[in-house]
Amino acid sequence: xxxxxxxxxxxxxxxxxxxxxxxxxxxxxxxxxxxxxxxxxxxxxxxxxxxxxxxxxxxxxxxxxxxxxxxxxxxxxxxxxxxxxxxxxxxxxxxxxxxxxxxxxxxxxxxxx
Amino acid sequence: xxxxxxxxxxxxxxxxxxxxxxxxxxxxxxxxxxxxxxxxxxxxxxxxxxxxxxxxxxxxxxxxxxxxxxxxxxxxxxxxxxxxxxxxxxxxxxxxxxxxxxxxxxxxxxx
Numbered sequence: 380x381x382x383x384x385x386x387x388x389x390x391x392x393x394x395x396x397x398x399x400x401x402x403x404x405x406x407x408x409x410x411x412x413x414x415x416x417x418x419x420x421x422x423x424x425x426x427x428x429x430x431x432x433x434x435x436x437x438x439x440x441x442x443x444x445x446x447x448x449x450x451x452x453x454x455x456x457x458x459x460x461x462x463x464x465x466x467x468x469x470x471x472x473x474x475x476x477x478x479x480x481x482x483x484x485x486x487x488x489x490x491x492x
Numbered sequence: 493x494x495x496x497x498x499x500x501x502x503x504x505x506x507x508x509x510x511x512x513x514x515x516x517x518x519x520x521x522x523x524x525x526x527x528x529x530x531x532x533x534x535x536x537x538x539x540x541x542x543x544x545x546x547x548x549x550x551x552x553x554x555x556x557x558x559x560x561x562x563x564x565x566x567x568x569x570x571x572x573x574x575x576x577x578x579x580x581x582x583x584x585x586x587x588x589x590x591x592x593x594x595x596x597x598x599x600x601x602x603x
Contacts, residue, residue: 383535412590421496422536422580424590435590470535477589483528483535 381405383484385471391490397459400487404453404473410434411454412474412481413446417467428454429477461491495519498581498594507603511568515581515594518562524584525557525564526591529577536580540566571601 384403392398404411413425425444426436430451439446443462448454458465468488472481497516505511513527524543528536540555542548542564548555554567564583568575578598582591 410589414591414593421494421595422591422593424592427589435588438590472591480538480541481591483537485535 383471383473383482385469385484385487387487388485389488389490391492392461393492394463395460397457398461398489400456400458400469400489402454402456402471402473402484404471405475405482408473408475408482409451410474410477410479410481411448412472413454413456414438414470414472414483415467416470416486417464422470425456458489461489463491465489466491494594495592496581496583496594498579498597500595501598502600503597504600504602505571507571507573507601509571509601511571511575511599511601513566513568513579513581513597513599515564515566516562517564517581517583517592519583519585519592520559520562521585522559522562522583525555526582526584527553527555527564527566528580528582530580530596531577539579568599571599573601573603575599576601 386401411428416422424438427434428448468486471484527539530536542555556565578596580596581594
């Protein structure tokens with residue numbers, strides 16, 4: 380069974396540009412989470428989807444970040460416009476239900492210049 | 493005060509020794525505790541989880557939880573060079589499903 384996949388693996392963009400990250404959860408996992416790790420800091424929660432609904436978006440830093448999960452399958456996280464402080468590794472995780480293990484994807488390394 | 497604190501390390505142990513990794517958390521309402529291992533450039537991988545006070549063993553790994561002291565630890569027996577990685581402590585508080593991570597402890601096991 381395929382694990383959580385993320386695309387792209389790396390992205391380098393200039394400040395002010397837009398970037399869209401994609402996450403494909405493990406098949407059948409209704410719960411999808413976005414986290415990010417900025418340089419030298421701990422991994423921090425961004426938001427949690429249950430199917431297509433946002434269950435908890437308390438970690439989203441500001442309105443430049445937009446997450447969607449249309450149809451309850453894959454999710455996208457768009458950053459528009461990107462700022463220097465958005466650089467970091469963006470992880471996606473999924474779980475079968477809310478009490479079960481969260482399985483992490485390999486992450487997207489975003490560098491904003 | 494950070495919600496989940498870990499010593500960043502590196503913790504250096506010889507092959508075959510016991511590695512002891514520690515974590516403290518600030519929220520007394522925390523109910524679930526997780527240890528993830530992360531190799532450089534890879535995704536975090538769950539090693540152990542623990543919900544109740546006491547010890548939980550799985551192979552060479554033992555997780556220990558003391559809710560009164562707000563302390564959770566991970567022991568790795570017979571450490572191997574392949575155990576060299578960053579170990580992340582994560583906590584879930586009651587009613588929330590998000591994981592709150594510590595910054596991680598880097599473990600180096602030398603032959």
